[in-house]
Amino acid sequence: MLQLTWSWQPALYLFLGGMGAGAFIMAAVLFLIDRTRHRLIVCVSMWAGFACLAVGLMLLLSELITPVRGMLMWQSFSNFASWMTYGAWGAFGALAVFALSALLAMRPVGNWLAKKWKWFGKTTTKADDAAKGATKAVPNGVKLRTVLAVIGIALAAFVAVYTGMLLMTAGGVPLWDSPLLPCLFTVSALDTGVALVEVIAVLLTKRDPLAHRAAMLMERIVIVLVVLEMIVLGVFLGGLLGADPTTPYAAAGTASAELLATGGLSTVFWGMVVACGLVLPLVMAALGLALRKRDTKPLMALGAIGALIGGCELRFLVLAAGVHADVLASTVMGLIL
Template sequence: MAELQSVWGWQPALYLFLGGMGAGAFITAAVLYFFDKKNNEKTICFATWAATISLIVGLLLLLSELTNPLRGMLLWQSFSNGSSWMTFGAWAVFAAVIVFGLMALLSTRKLVVAATKKWKKFSKVRSQARNVLAALGIVLGVVVAVYTGVLLMSAPGVPLWNTLLLPCLFAVSALDTGVALVEIIAVTVERKQVGPRKASKAHRLLKRFVVVLVLVELVVLFVFLNTMLSGSSDNAAVAATGALSADLLMWGTLAPFFWGLVVACGLVLPLVAAIVGLAARSKSSDSLAVVGASGALLGGCALRFLVLMAGLHADVVANAVATLIH
């Protein structure tokens, strides 16, 4: 039986989840802002704060995994290679925290009212600033979502991680979990503010996002695992390790969690909830949307943990096989 990866602990797994979810939540909030900010102000405010906090907490968890966290906080000083994806992604995360935070502040009603009383032109400046921050935040959010997968992809000698399909999978999952978080926020805070008729426009838009994203994620996940199982690498040890990692997820010790949490709870449940909600067009579908969104969050978190645990090192597997042969 293959031994699960244990070098990376639970902190990086939670960072991959929180960072991706935060990026996805901001992108979703920014889309709602351009779609209909008047009727979704509360959702936008709470979603942007949730995105900012998720990203910050995720970064703190990642730093806590380092031997010397204070040294980790100075890592940006060594980011001098402008052509490196790691450098570009790290600066994007840093910029995203600032942009997300500013958007959250400018979406907070009490702060806006207080600032408007002191500066009459604040409302106009705020509107222009939010337009820029929302657009910029979408770009940074996409980069951050992809970067969560690039972090793992850059770790050498782990075939399950060393593929461009992993950033693609994590990026789609980030958008999926981000939409799920905003769905829960929208149902919770918007219902009393604008009533079911006006809120339903945003809710139906989110449900359509869920359907598209879940279907895309299912395809990417299938291609990702099929590529590992097929052993497409020319290196026999790498191909065998990738296949073993995929086997662990699909049929091995991690299979119950993969099929139960990731597939059934994280993908099938949100998809069914969204389709039923779109067909029902009723107020009661909001409760079903929360159930589906909760499943998406649980499944998205489980996906990061399982991919981390199944990340077997090619050299370790090759050495184990060699020992058995001899």
């Protein structure tokens, strides 16, 4: 029997929140590697990360009995012994850093700040030293963006992990009650985030051409993340399928895994998640690296779209397959044994 308590809104939040965090991380990495190029791609990707996380949080708030009260964080999220509180404040901090980073990445904003706030456009390196090549002069505004990028990466990583912790701490569902679930959702968040940046780069290629080095970097990252996600997913489901189903709790976990691997959800799981979301991006990235001297944008776009579809479907399937355990039966058997 499928899990029906959590509807589509939490599933979409898990996808959008993770993808937004992953997109910001990839955009921040591109900025840190070369702080003078791909400004438009970095800017749009950061705004996309902010929008995804914001929409995801609104969907999650819509599940509350009083969504407006949930926005009063100092009242609703003050219990710092709860993962929900840490997640709420972490997401709020990420939203603020994402938005500020995206604003500063916009050239008109940067130019306006440099005129209105002299410190923003100045360099801390003396001009004569910079001319001698002793130290490369970097404007204070770029240094500020660098600090925000590092902070944003840390907050984005926390948001990605939290999308899995949210389910893990729900209780009563063996499929979700595993430290491998946050690992799986984190890797998937990074994978889908890179895919989103790839799509943005392809769409903006005429206005801001993606350098060959940056494109090859993202393809290599895709290969590493997809292989890692395959391993985590295999261990995650394999552990549940191989568990001894002698207790109601373990039996529920096995039933959930069987739903995905061989049961009613298996066709969608193997087709959408594995084939479309993992195998297709892996093959396209490998071909892109092999054909590095040719135009690989179509391959990048196809693999990225497949990753986005598979990553979204993964969240919906994990939620749907979350069979609740018979807690009363488990407790009685534990007392007897």
